[in-house]
Amino acid sequence: MDEPNAGETGPAPANPGVIAAELDPVNSLRDPRDRRIPRVAGPCVMVMFGVTGDLARKKLMPALYDLANRGLLPPGFSFVGFARRNWEHEDFAQIAYEAVKEHARTPFRETVWQQLSEGVRFVSGEFDDDAAFDTLADCVRQLDAERGTGGNYAFYLSIPPRSFPVVVQQLKRSGLSDPGPVGPDGHRPWRRVVIEKPFGRDLETAQELNAIVDAVFPAESVFRIDHYLGKETVQNILALRFANTLYEPIWNRSYVDHVQITMSEDIGVGGRAGYYDGIGAARDVIQNHLLQLLALTAMEEPVSFDADSLRQEKEKVLSAVRLPGDIAEGTARGQYAAGWQGGRRVIGFLEEDGIPADSKTETYAAVRLSVDTRRWAGVPFYLRTGKRLTRRMTEIALLFQRAPHLPFAATDTKELSQNALVIRVQPDEGVTVRFGSKVPGSAMEVRDVNMDFAYGESFTESSPEAYERLILDVLIGDPPLFPRQEEVELSWRILDPIEQFWAENTKPEQYRSGSAGPASADALMARDGRAWRRL
Amino acid sequence: MTIDLTDTTTGAIDQALTEARRRLGGMTLGMVLTLIIVTDEAAQYDAIRAANQAAREHPCRILAVIARKPKADSRLDAEIRVGESSPGETIVLRMYGPLGQHADSVTAPLLVPDVPVVTWWPDEAPQIPAKDPLGALAQRRVTDTAAADEPREVLSALAEGYQPGDTDFAWTRATPWRSLLAATLDQPHPRVTAGQVAAEADNPTADLIAAWLSLRLNVPVARTVSGGPGITETAFSTLDGDITITRTDGRTATLSWPGKTDRTVALHRRDTAELLAEELRRLDPDEVYAETLSHVRVSPPDQLLAASEDRGEEDF
Numbered sequence: 001m002d003e004p005n006a007g008e009t010g011p012a013p014a015n016p017g018v019i020a021a022e023l024d025p026v027n028s029l030r031d032p033r034d035r036r037i038p039r040v041a042g043p044c045v046m047v048m049f050g051v052t053g054d055l056a057r058k059k060l061m062p063a064l065y066d067l068a069n070r071g072l073l074p075p076g077f078s079f080v081g082f083a084r085r086n087w088e089h090e091d092f093a094q095i096a097y098e099a100v101k102e103h104a105r106t107p108f109r110e111t112v113w114q115q116l117s118e119g120v121r122f123v124s125g126e127f128d129d130d131a132a133f134d135t136l137a138d139c140v141r142q143l144d145a146e147r148g149t150g151g152n153y154a155f156y157l158s159i160p161p162r163s164f165p166v167v168v169q170q171l172k173r174s175g176l177s178d179p180g181p182v183g184p185d186g187h188r189p190w191r192r193v194v195i196e197k198p199f200g201r202d203l204e205t206a207q208e209l210n211a212i213v214d215a216v217f218p219a220e221s222v223f224r225i226d227h228y229l230g231k232e233t234v235q236n237i238l239a240l241r242f243a244n245t246l247y248e249p250i251w252n253r254s255y256v257d258h259v260q261i262t263m264s265e266d267i268g269v270g271g272r273a274g275y276y277d278g279i280g281a282a283r284d285v286i287q288n289h290l291l292q293l294l295a296l297t298a299m300e301e302p303v304s305f306d307a308d309s310l311r312q313e314k315e316k317v318l319s320a321v322r323l324p325g326d327i328a329e330g331t332a333r334g335q336y337a338a339g340w341q342g343g344r345r346v347i348g349f350l351e352e353d354g355i356p357a358d359s360k361t362e363t364y365a366a367v368r369l370s371v372d373t374r375r376w377a378g379v380p381f382y383l384r385t386g387k388r389l390t391r392r393m394t395e396i397a398l399l400f401q402r403a404p405h406l407p408f409a410a411t412d413t414k415e416l417s418q419n420a421l422v423i424r425v426q427p428d429e430g431v432t433v434r435f436g437s438k439v440p441g442s443a444m445e446v447r448d449v450n451m452d453f454a455y456g457e458s459f460t461e462s463s464p465e466a467y468e469r470l471i472l473d474v475l476i477g478d479p480p481l482f483p484r485q486e487e488v489e490l491s492w493r494i495l496d497p498i499e500q501f502w503a504e505n506t507k508p509e510q511y512r513s514g515s516a517g518p519a520s521a522d523a524l525m526a527r528d529g530r531a532w533r534r535l
Numbered sequence: 536m537t538i539d540l541t542d543t544t545t546g547a548i549d550q551a552l553t554e555a556r557r558r559l560g561g562m563t564l565g566m567v568l569t570l571i572i573v574t575d576e577a578a579q580y581d582a583i584r585a586a587n588q589a590a591r592e593h594p595c596r597i598l599a600v601i602a603r604k605p606k607a608d609s610r611l612d613a614e615i616r617v618g619e620s621s622p623g624e625t626i627v628l629r630m631y632g633p634l635g636q637h638a639d640s641v642t643a644p645l646l647v648p649d650v651p652v653v654t655w656w657p658d659e660a661p662q663i664p665a666k667d668p669l670g671a672l673a674q675r676r677v678t679d680t681a682a683a684d685e686p687r688e689v690l691s692a693l694a695e696g697y698q699p700g701d702t703d704f705a706w707t708r709a710t711p712w713r714s715l716l717a718a719t720l721d722q723p724h725p726r727v728t729a730g731q732v733a734a735e736a737d738n739p740t741a742d743l744i745a746a747w748l749s750l751r752l753n754v755p756v757a758r759t760v761s762g763g764p765g766i767t768e769t770a771f772s773t774l775d776g777d778i779t780i781t782r783t784d785g786r787t788a789t790l791s792w793p794g795k796t797d798r799t800v801a802l803h804r805r806d807t808a809e810l811l812a813e814e815l816r817r818l819d820p821d822e823v824y825a826e827t828l829s830h831v832r833v834s835p836p837d838q839l840l841a842a843s844e845d846r847g848e849e850d851f
Contacts (some may be wrong), residue, residue: 071801
């Protein structure tokens with residue numbers, strides 16, 4: 001014991017660059033080999049705007065409870081809701097209680113909730129009401145004093161983008177966005193802001209939106225949530241590609257014939273009509289989710305999994321994406337018409353409440369993209385998304401080239417299609433490999449069979465909800481899973497010319513609800529001698 | 536469905552399993568490990584229940600091994616449960632007579648191919664788990680010293696016979712505390728000069744936490760006795776005063792930091808299924824546990840100090 005704290009020079013902390021920056025002296029209780037100890041957020045307050053929304057009730061508040069239940073929130077963690085309602089703290093705590101009880105994924109424990117609810121506050125007001133924001137500022141400062149949250153605030157803007165300017169300005173005016181000076185303990189409090197898609201509706205508006213947030217918050221403290229990136233399966237793409245030797249050798253143009261990335265929904269626009277009209281499927285889904293999935297599938301191996309390396313690779317591959325030479329031939333779009341979906345009679349898009357009868361907004365979009373890199377030259381990436389389709393499903397499918405020579409008679413392999421590797425993102429998360437196998441019997445007959453890995457039946461029970469992971473990353477300040485503004489702009493650069501062409505030249509084709517999409521989408525594939533995978 | 540096989544063989548069990556799977560419509564074989572539970576008739580129900588819960592996170596084949604009537608003639612009875620509450624398969628193996636001494640000959644043919652094996656002794660564990668025939672089959676051997684009459688002695692015996700892959704629930708129970716302690720020192724803090732862990736006398740988890748702190752921080756750490764439940768307090772002594780985490784009700788902990796407001800956090804005790812699920816998450820040797828365990832051996836926790844009313848420097 002003659003060398004107190006000698007361990008300080010020992011192993012590096014578990015999260016270098018994340019926690020180490022706030023440490024003095026180094027925390028010798030952290031050890032990268034000690035993987036039982038989870039990452040835990042430091043003391044902080046989360047302020048949420050738009051707490052009365054569906055997302056806050058069904059996902060965000062339950063995710064906070066689940067984090068607390070797993071012991072991943074810091075002592076004293078506090079949560080402030082801001083909305084127009086005329087509620088007291090207790091009313092809001094009651095709403096949050098019901099939301100948590102109904103939607104949390106981990107078992108409900110009264111003591112965990114009790115402890116969490118001690119830090120729940122509510123501030124009532126309009127976004128343009130200076131006094132309300134001053135009350136909010138007082139409220140969080142009071143939490144700092146009462147609950148030791150250390151002046152660290154995360155602002156979650158679960159609100160429509162049109163309200164961003166006023167809220168961001170209010171945060172600035174009330175002094176909430178200012179982290180203040182370095183404290184006596186050598187630690188500067190942090191400010192983080194979380195925003196949800198849509199990140200604009202084209203390049204120009206995305207830049208405007210960014211300028212608004214950027215004027216008040218530095219780029220590294222802006223967290224853009226694309227909840228798809230918080231999903232286990234999506235993170236598993238990285239593990240599948242870069243932790244194995246099995247796939248890398250065939251993950252290129254020499255073996256892959258083409259790639260299909262699909263996100264289909266069985267529901268219509270429902271309550272989102274107001275938002276959806278004028279936006280459409282491509283802006284709503286392709287710009288963010290599908291292009292992010294494309295980036296993760298097509299990118300080169302990052303040198304490490306830290307935020308910068310990962311984003312560099314994603315940006316590289318997004319900047320190599322090329323549009324079809326003839327946009328009319330290489331894209332398709334549609335609108336769902338009335339029909340039968342899942343055993344129920346449903347109305348068409350143009351008959352939906354809040355949708356003008358002459359709306360040109362598409363509810364189905366498909367595009368063929370290419371990726372101009374040595375790895376992918378000549379391999380088309382087909383992206384499609386739509387509403388009111390046959391069923392709800394998201395997947396990435398790599399279809400491989402046929403074997404160059406088959407020493408079988410043509411009749412033997414009649415039922416053999418292309419080998420495929422399918423990453424199922426939802427539902428029934430997992431990976432399927434499709435290959436040919438001999439049918440038992442005296443004749444040689446080869447048919448497709450599936451080899452299946454199902455996350456679904458096994459790991460879901462306890463795998464964290466995407467929002468849980470993402471909120472924890474925000475509170476810890478760990479950015480790899482959040483797209484940066486450059487990625488957002490790159491994806492608009494890909495989509496804008498298509499949207500422009502569509503606006504000027506085409507009208508969405510009607511497709512029957514419950515079908516697999518418009519005929520023009522099938523024609524798009526047929527021109528290339530291919531077909532969509534069955535939904 | 537449940538299938539009972541009396542006076543049977545592993546071959547017949549395997550066949551019955553295949554048939555059951557076919558009859559249930561070809562359930563996928565997504566099992567990630569084989570879990571062997573070494574237990575007895577009285578404790579098997581709770582152990583299998585906990586394992587079934589853990590199997591939701593880690594689908595597995597559960598082999599419950601129960602030795603019965605050592606003087607009887609050798610006989611193997613099996614009870615197969617598939618397609619019930621958990622995604623995997625459960626086989627309860629009752630071994631009579633001398634067969635009980637050769638349980639590995641029954642379990643080895645029933646291991647799921649290509650995936651790891653974990654052996655768990657919910658109650659009494661062998662002196663050297665890795666040398667036990669059922670332990671030798673496994674990558675990971677899970678014991679529970681808290682279940683023993685003399686936890687401290689068992690802990691030092693385990694330290695003596697440690698082999699990579701050994702682990703103990705006393706260590707698993709320490710995780711939430713260790714996580715909170717590590718998170719506490721994530722904050723800028725004054726230099727820690729000493730530590731203290733207070734718990735009931737027979738609490739091997741407290742011994743391990745004390746050893747871990749003293750090893751990692753390289754400061755003396757006192758292990759004091761309190762009335763419980765479980766661990767009631769940990770403290771870091773610093774030049775600015777003590778940073779303490781107290782938990783008197785086994786549910787909610789309070790973090791007190793000199794010059795700062797007290798903060799509370801939920802810190803509940805976990806049930807067996809949760810402990811087991813944590814153990815099954817990582818199947819590689821736990822080096823930090825190994826180091827901590829050997830530290831307990833070279834410098835066993837102080838002769839238990841009585842918790843003094845005014846806990847202070849004199850404790851150390």
